[in-house]
Amino acid sequence: MFFGQFGLIKLNMEKRVLVLNMDHSPVAVVTVQKAFVLIFLEKASCLTYYESLTIRTVSMSYSYPAVVRLNEYKNIPFRGVLLNRVNLFRRDKGECQYCGSKKNLTIDHVIPKSKGGKTNWTNLITACNRCNVTKGDKTPEQSGMMLRSKPFKPSLAYFLAEYAERQAEEWLPFLTVKAY
Structure with missing residues (x-):
């Protein structure tokens, strides 16, 4: 948010950005500001954008990133989905x-x-x-009661795909859903 000519203006930056490791495995979900910093510092490359969204400054217009991939592989210890x-x-x-x-x-x-x-x-x-x-x-x-579906251990990609179906269809091609 910032103060403009007409008072307080809220920037449209509520969409999240999916961050993939170099091997295309999901690592995190970040704000657009964080994604821009990763891209600007050349730590990540943008793989796809949100079609209808742009970010405008006084002199430039930027495409709104949807999925970025880290330029170097980061070894991130497996942190399965928390059972709660x-x-x-x-x-x-x-x-x-x-x-x-x-x-x-x-x-x-x-x-x-x-x-x-x-x-x-x-x-x-x-x-x-x-x-x-x-x-x-x-x-x-x-x-004598039947289960509607067999219980399984979900992966991070499972929950991200669920989110993507509702909020970020651009992520779907990058998420391979596995129920471990």
């Missing part, structure tokens, strides 16, 4: 994995802890309170 309530609900699209309801959601162990079930990506699902109580301390097979 928010990410679990995002993976399951905010729906009960038994009936599809979007109300009164909880977390359910597919194989109950009392039967040796672990607290991990492949054993946790989103379930509505009604289905969770109905299933109780049984496996889905024992309770």
